[in-house]
Amino acid sequence: MSEVLLETRDLHVRFAARRGEVARAVDGVDLVVKRGEVLALVGESGCGKTTLARTIMGLERPAEGEITFEGEPLRYDGGFLRTYRGKVQMVFQDPMGSLNPRQTVYEAVAEGLRIQKLPGDETMRVADALARAGLRPPERFLQLYPYELSGGQRQRVVIAGAMVLNPSLLVADEPVSSLDASVRGEILKLMLELVRDAGVTILVVTHDLGLAWNIANRIAVMYLGRIVEEGPAEELLSNPRHPYTRALLSVVPEVEEMEQQILTGEAPDPTRIPPGCRFHPRCPLVASGEAARLGIEERCRTEDLGLATVTGLDENHRAACYAVSR
Amino acid sequence: MTEPLLSVRDLHVTYRSEAGGVPAVRGVSFEVAPGETLGLAGESGCGKSTIAGALLRVLPRGTQVTGEVLLDGEDVLLMNPGRLRAVRWTELSIVFQGALHALNPVQRVGDQIAEAIEVHRTTQDPGPRVAELLETVGLPARRGEDYPHQLSGGQRQRVLIALALACNPRILIADEPTTALDVMVQAQVLELLERLQRELALSMIFITHDLSTLSHVCQRTAVMYAGRIVEEGPSEDVFARAAHPYAAALAAAFPVIGDEAFRMKPSGLGGDPPDPRAIPGGCPFHPRCPVVRPECPTVDVELWPAGQGRRAACVQVLDGAPR
Numbered sequence: 001m002s003e004v005l006l007e008t009r010d011l012h013v014r015f016a017a018r019r020g021e022v023a024r025a026v027d028g029v030d031l032v033v034k035r036g037e038v039l040a041l042v043g044e045s046g047c048g049k050t051t052l053a054r055t056i057m058g059l060e061r062p063a064e065g066e067i068t069f070e071g072e073p074l075r076y077d078g079g080f081l082r083t084y085r086g087k088v089q090m091v092f093q094d095p096m097g098s099l100n101p102r103q104t105v106y107e108a109v110a111e112g113l114r115i116q117k118l119p120g121d122e123t124m125r126v127a128d129a130l131a132r133a134g135l136r137p138p139e140r141f142l143q144l145y146p147y148e149l150s151g152g153q154r155q156r157v158v159i160a161g162a163m164v165l166n167p168s169l170l171v172a173d174e175p176v177s178s179l180d181a182s183v184r185g186e187i188l189k190l191m192l193e194l195v196r197d198a199g200v201t202i203l204v205v206t207h208d209l210g211l212a213w214n215i216a217n218r219i220a221v222m223y224l225g226r227i228v229e230e231g232p233a234e235e236l237l238s239n240p241r242h243p244y245t246r247a248l249l250s251v252v253p254e255v256e257e258m259e260q261q262i263l264t265g266e267a268p269d270p271t272r273i274p275p276g277c278r279f280h281p282r283c284p285l286v287a288s289g290e291a292a293r294l295g296i297e298e299r300c301r302t303e304d305l306g307l308a309t310v311t312g313l314d315e316n317h318r319a320a321c322y323a324v325s326r
Numbered sequence: 327m328t329e330p331l332l333s334v335r336d337l338h339v340t341y342r343s344e345a346g347g348v349p350a351v352r353g354v355s356f357e358v359a360p361g362e363t364l365g366l367a368g369e370s371g372c373g374k375s376t377i378a379g380a381l382l383r384v385l386p387r388g389t390q391v392t393g394e395v396l397l398d399g400e401d402v403l404l405m406n407p408g409r410l411r412a413v414r415w416t417e418l419s420i421v422f423q424g425a426l427h428a429l430n431p432v433q434r435v436g437d438q439i440a441e442a443i444e445v446h447r448t449t450q451d452p453g454p455r456v457a458e459l460l461e462t463v464g465l466p467a468r469r470g471e472d473y474p475h476q477l478s479g480g481q482r483q484r485v486l487i488a489l490a491l492a493c494n495p496r497i498l499i500a501d502e503p504t505t506a507l508d509v510m511v512q513a514q515v516l517e518l519l520e521r522l523q524r525e526l527a528l529s530m531i532f533i534t535h536d537l538s539t540l541s542h543v544c545q546r547t548a549v550m551y552a553g554r555i556v557e558e559g560p561s562e563d564v565f566a567r568a569a570h571p572y573a574a575a576l577a578a579a580f581p582v583i584g585d586e587a588f589r590m591k592p593s594g595l596g597g598d599p600p601d602p603r604a605i606p607g608g609c610p611f612h613p614r615c616p617v618v619r620p621e622c623p624t625v626d627v628e629l630w631p632a633g634q635g636r637r638a639a640c641v642q643v644l645d646g647a648p649r
Contacts, residue, residue, distance in 0.1 A: 044508045150598035180369040181535050181579040182572075182614075185594020192590065207509055210581045214592040237583055251513035253538040255583050262513045 004071075005169060005201050006033040006056065006088075011065035013048075013055050021271040025051040026062070027225030030307070033169065038195060038202045040216035040233070042209060042248075048225040048270065049205045053171050056203070057090050070168070086116045089162035093174040095154035099146040105130070106142040109161045116165060129164035132198065133157070134190050152183035156190065163194065170194070173205045188215050209252050213237055218316075221245045224268055224278045227307060231317030241310050241317070241324040244279050276301040277321070285323055296322040330357035330396075331529050332381075332418075332497055337393035339376050339385065347390065348602050350376040352553035354393075358497065363523060363530040365540030365561055367576065368550035369599050374533045378501050381531075382420055383410060397497075416446055419495040421486050423502035428486055429474040435485045436460070436470020442492040459488040464518055480511035487518065497529045498522075505534070516543060537573070538580040541565035546635075549573040552600050552610040555629065559636030569638035572611050609640070617642065 013026035025048045033039050043049045054060045056067060058074060058081050067074040069084065089112075092098045099108055109126045118125075130138035133156040146154055155175065162170055172191065176184040192215055194200045206212065212219050212233055220230040221242065229242040240246045250258040263282050268274075280286050280300045291297040299305075299322050307318040339351035351373040358364050366374045379385040381395055383402065395402040397417060405413065422428045430438055439459055440452040457467035463484040474482055483503060490498055500519060504512040520543060523530050532544050540547045541561045548558040549570065557570040568574035575595045581588035597614040600606060606613050612622040619641060629637040630644060 044510060152598060180599060182369060182575050182595040183598065185579055185592040186596065187594070188592030189594065192592070210583055210588075213583045213588060214581050215590065234589065248509065249583070251509055252583060253536070253542050253580070257584075260513065260517075262517055263510050264514070 003035040004032055005035040005069070006203075007031070007068050008052075008056070009065050009068070011052070011055065011067065012063045013051050013060050014063045017271045023270040024225050024273055025270050026055060027270070027273060028065075028306070029222075029225070029227055031220060031227060031230075033201060033203055034218075035168070035201055036195065036199065037217040038191070038204060038215050040212035040219045041203060041205045041222060042207065042212055042219055043222035044207060044248075046268075046270065047222045049222050050173055052222070053090070053173050053203065053205045057088060057171055058084055082116070086112075086118075086165050087167050088169045088171065089165060089167040091155075091158055091162055091170060091172040091175050094178045095151065095158045096146060098158050099154060101146050103145075104142065105135075105144050105146075105149075105157050108146075108157055109164050112161055112165050118165070125164055126160075129160040130157070132163055132194070133160035134186070135160065150183075151179050152186060155179060155187055159187075159190065159194075163198065163200070166198070167200060169201045169203065171203045171205070174207070175204065176211070177206070177208070185214075191215060209237065209249060221248070224273055225270055226278060226320065228279065228321070229317075229319040230307065231310075231314060235314050235317050239317075242279075242319040242321045243283050243285050243323070245319075247284065276303055277305060279321075291323065294323055329359070331360045331362075331398065332358040333394070333396040334377075334381070335394040335396070337377065337380060337395065338391070339373070339380050340390040341376075341386070342388040342390070345603070349605070350553055350602055351380065352605075354550075354553075354555055356548055356555065356558070358529050358531060360496070360529055361523075361527045362546070363532060363544040365537075365544035365547035366531060366533045366550060367535060367537050367540055367547055367573075369535055369576075371599050371602060372550040373553040373602075374550050375501055378420060378499050378531070378533060381499065382414060382418060412446070415442060415490075415493040415495060417495055418497045418499070419490040419493070420499040420501060421483075421490045421503045423505050429482060431474050434471055434473060435477070435482075439470070439485070439489050439492055442489055446493045455492075459491060460485075462491065462522070463488045464514075478511075479507055480514055483507060483511075483515050484518065487515075487522070491522070491526070494526075495528070497531065499531045499533070501533045502535075503532075504539070519543065535576075536580065537565050537577045549576060552605050553602065554610070554639065556611065556640070557632070557636075557638040558629070559632070559638075563633070563636060569632040569636060569643055570611075570640045571615050571617050571642075573638075575616070611640075 008029050008031045011026055011029045015023045015025055017023040041049050055062055106126055109129055110122055113122055127138040130141055135141045135156050176187050216233045219233050219236045220227045223244050229245045240249050247261040247263050249255055250261045261284055274281050277300045285291045286300055291300050305320050307320050309315055310317045310319050310324050335355050337351055337354045341348040341350055368374045380391050436456050439456045443452040443455055456470055460467050460470055465484050504515050544561045547561040547564045548555045551572050557573040565577050568577050578593040595614050608623040608625050609627045612618050627639040629639050632638040632643040
């Protein structure tokens with residue numbers, strides 16, 4: 001499970017914002033996705049997680065840094081991207097929005113095959129993909145239109161459309177957040193089956209730490225364009241070290257023991273990333289004077305920092321905080 | 327228990343459609359005592375938001391509503407328009423989901439709050455009261471000068487709460503008040519609602535699909551399925567030890583982080599919530615029920631006692647069998 005499938009190195013993505021300002025949506029991300037794992041990329045809206053996912057898909061071009069897939073750097077010419085998108089597929093949040101209302105289930109799933117010009121029997125492949133996505137028997141669904149399906153079935157069609165190409169990597173952006181609560185678990189079960197049976201690797205983008213506990217092997221927590229903590233899911237969720245992760249976990253109603261640490265204000269503005277540690281204006285350690293007592297406050301306010309191994313713990317658990325690393 | 331402030335009895339709501347009536351609420355009864363918080367949980371289409379609409383009588387014209395909604399013994403469903411206007415906002419008010427659509431985009435938010443006050447009071451300058459309300463919900467009074475688009479999602483939700491509180495209602499209905507918000511902002515809004523409920527001794531009906539949130543915010547919770555309450559009881563019990571298999575499945579959809587029982591084991595239900603036009607006979611949950619019995623497709627279920635202060639509409643509570 002340690003083979004690297006995809007890697008981003010010092011990735012930066014910028015957008016022009018109002019009044020000539022620049023939004024640094026992704027601001028120096030080093031991320032490794034290992035073959036066969038489920039990696040959850042977690043953060044609040046506006047933290048850059050969707051932009052990062054889109055950049056990994058080749059839908060946005062980085063301003064700096066690079067992405068390598070199976071050891072080869074991503075290029076942005078049409079031929080390369082077409083081959084690449086046969087291997088890396090994306091599932092979006094809203095299945096109704098990603099399906100064409102005038103296309104049958106069959107056409108929706110076959111579309112990718114036609115674009116990729118894959119040889120072989122199209123009908124067989126489509127039926128097989130539907131069955132793998134839990135739509136059984138597939139013949140019952142082939143001629144249906146999206147409006148004739150339930151929300152859960154639509155998301156299964158979208159997943160079938162991605163899986164029909166046998167991708168190595170599935171990027172799923174909030175795959176269950178538009179679904180009813182009782183149906184979510186079924187889609188998550190399906191994702192775990194795909195990892196186990198089809199050998200796909202999954203990068204799941206979510207704001208939901210409970211979902212990560214349900215399906216992720218590893219977690220990367222993103223804040224204002226940067227990964228601020230990463231590690232094995234169990235280790236990170238039972239022993240969160242970055243003050244942002246701790247706050248995020250403390251407000252999940254499903255976590256009983258932690259004292260709630262509700263951060264004030266909204267997710268901050270990527271056009272104005274604070275100097276020093278980007279979390280310091282909202283950091284409870286700085287506000288409480290703890291950072292001053294530890295003698296790190298000056299650095300928190302002025303010196304930017306990257307991920308480093310959390311002292312005395314699993315070497316794969318890393319955080320970007322002066323209080324817990326170095 | 328104290329006299330109920332609100333008592334809903336055998337409420338039925340049927341929407342009109344071209345293809346005939348659509349029964350959205352099919353015989354729901356519950357009570358809310360002064361200062362009590364009741365959670366209504368369920369998935370989309372289960373009828374929970376329809377209940378909110380029926381209590382305030384804001385459902386589309388032609389919708390058939392029967393039963394009783396007794397507010398201090400007076401039936402809201404029988405009130406004349408003048409009396410109804412007096413009761414809305416001053417007795418019973420609502421915070422909707424989707425704070426952007428509920429506010430007028432071209433009017434300053436302070437003026438919108440002032441308008442709600444003026445409808446119900448005369449002469450006085452509403453200014454000080456608007457400022458007071460904004461501060462109550464944790465916004466600086468000067469924010470009243472802003473238009474909705476100048477506020478963040480969380481701030482707009484606070485404005486809506488201020489609006490709902492403008493005329494000192496006794497009952498606040500919160501319909502998915504945090505659904506569209508980010509986790510941290512959700513926590514801020516929940517904290518605010520809890521504080522207001524305590525300080526103003528409000529009664530609250532909190533509507534959401536998220537059982538785990540209800541277990542923190544509400545004393546009692548009722549879980550709805552296909553237009554009926556299928557389980558009710560103390561929120562903690564309903565979330566942690568549900569008696570009805572549907573309530574158990576809904577609770578399991580919100581995994582307890584750190585609990586090994588949920589680690590790499592997502593849990594859901596097969597099938598989909600039923601179409602209100604084609605609700606299965608017998609126990610309406612039987613086609614999806616993981617512990618279905620031979621009699622379930624035909625048996626008439628009702629809310630049977632299921633332990634201290636608890637009721638559930640499942641045949642297994644009759645034999646006391648553990649789920």
